[in-house]
Amino acid sequence: MPTPIALIDCNNYYVSCERASDSKLIGVPVIVLSNNDGCAVARSAEAKALGIKMGDPVHLIRDKIERHGIRVLSSNYTLYGDMQRRVVASIEDYARDFEIYSIDETFIDLAGFEDRDLVAHVRAMRDQVLRWTTIPTCVGLGPTKTLAKLGNAAAKKNPLFDSVADLRDEAVRAWVLDRFAVGDVWGVGGATAAKLAALGIHTAGQLRDMPIKQARAMGSVVLERLVAELRGVPSGVVETIEPQRKGMAVTRSFGTPVSDIATLMGAVTQYAMRAGEKLRGHGLVAARLTVFFHTNRFKPDAPQYSASRMVALHPMTNDSFELVAAARRGVEHGWRDGYAITKAGIMLDDLIAAELRPRTLFEGDTVKRVRLMEALDSVNSRFGRFSAVPATQGFQRDWKMRADMKSPAWTTRIEDVPRVRA
């Protein structure tokens, strides 16, 4: 019998975080938007009931928002990150090992707790999260990660479960799988769901019963493992040590389109500066940088253009100015006049720990540059991001993304902490 695994997942996470700080948002329909205020990425139960879907572009649901008085917020990642820390702290007593899977989900390895009533155990855990953070959660229990995830989804959807579904129980598991759409299974996306449908496979139960060889032929080892997991045979474990990161990106859509190279250079310079800061924050160096930019793909009638240029970084580096120089070279090579660019980004690949980086013969004075970067980071951390920037970044940032309805940094900036009148 495999070790039981639990998945705890916060309900409507971004909305719940906003409600933790502003009680006026409780009981009314609320949505939180993606970066650039583009689409709805979190919805309260009330907003879901009004038919707002995940990923709905906000400009297409304007009338609904006004008609029902839906509260709309820009995303506030500082707040969500800080709240995550608090959620994890509330879980710690209930698990010896866990894997933080995303900003609102954690897998828990329940090895060593098997002699307990695990349903009571996870109920106590979610009570603790609620008490300490006000954030409601659901929990799925199962012999594999896929089944824990599926149980979590069932607990969310079906009120019968009262927020906790235990799929270790064979009868419960079979009942849930037969009613669970195959496209909602973790790891089955649109492309795979379409192929499965052509074979008459529409439920998680049918996928579980698919011949393993056929699964392999259709969706390679990925689908093969998935079928095994649905049968209760683990093919992945709870990863308790954080893996070495392989790549890193800073990409943004523009608030208004950009049609001249100087402005694009300004934006890309800022992204490269930020990418350098992220690299140093993780103690890493990169071996290559890719810069890309493109026009608006949602407007097929407008002239389309897309460029992507890879630049090798040798020696490997996390020096912001080297990254900026590489990125600017890439933009120069890829630029064409006459297009309205709406998005650009920097990607860094082949990362390794800075102290493991290979040395080269002609490095110059790296000590000075390292100290310069340290000074830059400390200025920006003390006086706010982008206090010290290269002039090439420009001062007119007309392209910067929209975030018109962002809540204050309630929990992380002293001026924003709410006051309570005595």
Next chain:
DNA sequence: TCTGGGGTCCTAGGACCC
């Protein structure tokens, strides 16, 4: 009349996730 087989490394692109 006849033109190998097998291995590694790298990259691009697809699919999926939250």
Next chain:
DNA sequence: TCTGGGGTCCTAGGACCC
């Protein structure tokens, strides 16, 4: 006017080598 950002993993195919 207006459609996010940041990741992972896998495979196919080309280049190269002996």
